[in-house]
Amino acid sequence: MKTDAYTPEAICKCMGIASFDDDPACTESAEAIRLLLMPSFHPEICITFMPDKVSVVCARAMIWRQFEPSPMLADRSEGGMQPATFAGLLGSMLPSVTSPDAVPGITIDGMPTQLLHFRAGALALKVGGNGGKKGDYSAFIAHAIAVSWDSISSAYCRNALAEAAEYVGKSLPRLPEPQRKPVVETVVLGLEEDRAQLMEALRRKYDGSQ
Numbered sequence: 001m002k003t004d005a006y007t008p009e010a011i012c013k014c015m016g017i018a019s020f021d022d023d024p025a026c027t028e029s030a031e032a033i034r035l036l037l038m039p040s041f042h043p044e045i046c047i048t049f050m051p052d053k054v055s056v057v058c059a060r061a062m063i064w065r066q067f068e069p070s071p072m073l074a075d076r077s078e079g080g081m082q083p084a085t086f087a088g089l090l091g092s093m094l095p096s097v098t099s100p101d102a103v104p105g106i107t108i109d110g111m112p113t114q115l116l117h118f119r120a121g122a123l124a125l126k127v128g129g130n131g132g133k134k135g136d137y138s139a140f141i142a143h144a145i146a147v148s149w150d151s152i153s154s155a156y157c158r159n160a161l162a163e164a165a166e167y168v169g170k171s172l173p174r175l176p177e178p179q180r181k182p183v184v185e186t187v188v189l190g191l192e193e194d195r196a197q198l199m200e201a202l203r204r205k206y207d208g209s210q
Contacts, residue, residue: 001063010069012036014072015072020036020116023048025050025055032049033049033090033115037113039167049144053080054151075160077154081151085147089143092140111164112128114128145170149172
């Protein structure tokens with residue numbers, strides 16, 4: 001995919017998320033942290049933390065390898081979160097982003113990230129870079145992945161998080177995965193506006209919003 005098309009907004013929409021930085025899940029929460037992980041050799045992951053829960057969305061294949069952004073199959077899992085755990089996450093985040101040691105830009109061998117912090121529905125912080133195995137920023141990424149892994153139950157999402165954790169020097173267990181049901185993929189032809197309307201209608205039907 002062309003690098004100018006590989007944006008956090010496009011990645012999230014490929015995974016069926018309404019928006020990266022204008023998602024009601026974040027803007028309607030009293031406070032939220034959103035972390036987008038883009039491993040060089042594994043599918044993308046979006047993690048959203050709120051004071052009482054965490055949501056994880058994992059692409060089943062690498063969006064980066066598509067010719068252009070298009071809808072992708074994704075695994076989803078949600079779990080509860082204690083306010084103290086969320087507060088601890090915030091506490092480890094703030095020192096790491098005041099002077100982040102992450103390497104900016106897209107890298108061939110690493111894990112670019114984008115981090116958002118929402119407060120009272122407004123975007124309070126936006127920072128990103130390539131998390132390595134050293135430094136405060138990477139330590140926070142590792143902590144956030146571990147908290148997510150502990151909070152959800154989906155073996156698919158937990159294993160995706162375990163793969164991402166290795167990029168920041170964190171080792172997490174792999175779990176046996178249930179056999180997946182067969183999936184039939186459909187190509188939608190037509191004008192872009194008509195295709196967008198149809199895909200939005202399908203998204204609303206199957207995510208339970210209607």
